[in-house]
Amino acid sequence: MFIKSTLISTGSLFRAVCYSTTINNGFNLKRTLDKVKRQEDNKILKSVLRNRIIECPKDVDVLRSEVINSKGNFSERNVDRALLNHFCHEGQFRNGINYIEFLNKEIKSKLNLFLVIQTFRMYYYERHRKKSLSNVEEEYLISLYKDLRNSFPILDVVSIECAILGLSITKEWKKCLDLLQEASRIDQPSNTSYNAVIASAFLNGEEEIGWMLIKEMFEKHRTPSYVAFSAYIEKLEQVKNKTEIMMKLEKLFTLCKENDIILPEKVIEELGSLLRTNSIQANLTSINKRGCCSCCQQKLDAFEVTNEMFEELKDKFITNVIVGKNIFSKTTPEEFARFQSFLKTIDDCSVVIDGLNVAYSVGTKHSSSVCSAFLANVVAYFVNRNKKVLVLGREHMNRWPKKNWNYVKNNAKLFLTQDLSQDDPYLLYAALHLGKNTMIVTRDLMRSHLFLLKEPSDKIMFSRWLSQRQYQIKYVTGFGKVIFNIPMPYMRTIQKNGDYLHIPYQTKEEKNNESNETSNSWLCIHLSS
Ligand SMILES: [Zn+2]
Structure with missing residues (x-):
């Protein structure tokens, strides 16, 4: 078994080294190796645990030895941790709970801290999945917490947070408020801890505590997630009065709107079911390119920014993001001054293109003739629509093949920075300078700069402005035709249109994909149904 395992690891190692050599960095090599090992172990656990149900102590024995004797990196020391993490990750909470119970019987020794905290985690997720917990289970968790505190009066932050998860689903949930304090004396409590306590406050009819903790999360630049919202809706299932339900939902929607929260799909499913149970029409829909709902045909609102609002936003952005962060430290003051003077001469441009970023959309491995041809295509797209275009680029682009590069030079205003300069700040600065209706063309979303704006309301406003001005390159056809993600003529935020309320949500696919595409x-x- 050992030999076999070594052989397989060597194969993985080879692949990892090949990949990592291109990165040429020792730290990345180790990370890559660890990742490969983890992926192989996960594959093994997945296959061993497929359709498996743990119902008796013998099942635990059989499973443990099967995993230890597999080709993965498992041993007597790490098998329980690996299995329990896997149960949690795969949502097999009942298996996890049974596994711990039978393991505990076998150990018959003093309290095992690792198993206790895993028990809290499993019961917590199982409760929020099933929306129920028996009295016996509740009592068990309470007594487990008591035993834990008797055996370990001082806990590390991870154990405290798991204890919060366990206690939050019992009638002793208010102890979690003290535990949150205890955790915050060591470190910032995690989002999961906050969500657990917010959910229990909502479920136990102590809404004010829930809202107070949400406020605290926002102050710490955190956002509540599924468990908290789902608990709020679960509690509303007990309310029989339609008007009261809508009033309470209004509070939730206002919170989402003011803080730019996009609810997850699962919450929307639960919300839809709550509404339909109360004879309120609620349908899943999408918004067409003209900004109308496919279900009710109402037109959604676009983001309107007045000149005054835009000027204010521009000042804040320049002060906080550009000057405050010394974002031009990679360039020279002379270059930036040259850029500012240049901008004064091109006030008629309405499109700003991030030249290098756009050119490399075809792939960085392509030759400069392919990249430059693509950039020329993008410039032509706007020129053919009678737009005046500004291209920001780097000096080395001057060495690109003449035919394409001359097209760009002759049909667009061009500003080239030194090869080391950052592009994003130049791009945003130019767009802000050219006015609120400027179109920005890039492959990136440029969201990272938003975090440098201090006020949440400014972040939201800037993000909405950007989302309605940005042409994001989606793909290029084999014939070089450019396909854009064109900004939609409506805001992706909860809004009332006529007698209808529209709520955007994040699909599971959007949550998992890395293509930067937002779902529709x-x-x-x-409302009056
Ligand atoms: Zn509609």
Whole structure:
């Protein structure tokens, strides 16, 4: 078994080294190796645990030895941790709970801290998945917490947070408020801890505590997630009065709107079911390119920014993001001054293109003739639509093949920075300078700069402005035709349109994909139904 395992690891190692050599960095090599090992172990656990149900102590024995004797990196020392993490990750909470119970019987020794905290985690996720917990289970968790505190009066932050998860689903949930304090004396409590306590406050009818903790999260630049919102809706299932339900939902929607929260799909499913149970029409829908809902045909609102608002936003952005962060430290003051003077001469441009970023959309491995041809295509797209275009680029682009590069030079205003300069700040600065209706063309979303704006309301406003001005390159056809993600003529935020309420949501695919594409999935609620 050992030999076999070594052989397989060597194969993985070879692949990892090949990959990592291109990165040429020792730290990355180790990370890559660890990642490969983890992926192989996960594959093994997945296959061993497929359709498996743990019902008796013998099942635990069989499973443990099967995993230890597999080709993965498992031993007597790490097998329980690996299995429990896997149960949690795969949502097999009942298996996890049974596994711990039978393991505990076998150990018959003093309290095992690792197993206790895993028990809290499993019960917590299982409770929020099933939306129920028996009295016996509740009592068990309470007594487990008591035993834990008797055996370990001082806990590390991870154990405290798991204890929060366990206690939050019992009638002793208010102890979690003290535990949050205890955790915050060591470190910032995690989002999961906050969500657990917020959910229990909502479920136990102590809404004010829930809202107070949400406020605290926002102050710490954190956002509540599924468990908290789902608990709020679960509690509303007990309310029989339609008007009261809508009033309480209004509070939730206002919070989402003011803080630019996009609810996850699972919450929308639960919300839809709550509404339909109360005879309120709620349908999943999408918004067409003209900004109308496919379900009710109402037109959604675009983001309107007045000149005054835009000027204010521009000042804040320049002060906080550009000057405050010394974002031009990679360039020279002379270059930036040259850029500012240049901008004064091109006030008629309405499109700013991030030249290098756009050119490399075809792939960085392509030759400069392919990249430059693509950039020329993008410039032509706007020129053919009678737009005046500004291209920001780097000096080395001057060495690109003449035919394409001359097209860019002759049809667009051009500003080239030194090869080391950052592009994003130049791009945003130019767009802000050219006015609120400027179109920005890049492959990136440029969201990272938003975090440098201090006020949440400024972040939201800037993000909405950007989302309505940005042409993001989606792909290029084999014939060089450019396909854009064109900004939609509506805001992706909860809004009332006529007698309908529209709520955007994040699909599971959007949450998992890395393509930067936002989904066009909405819930349409008929308010007077
Ligand atoms: Zn609608």
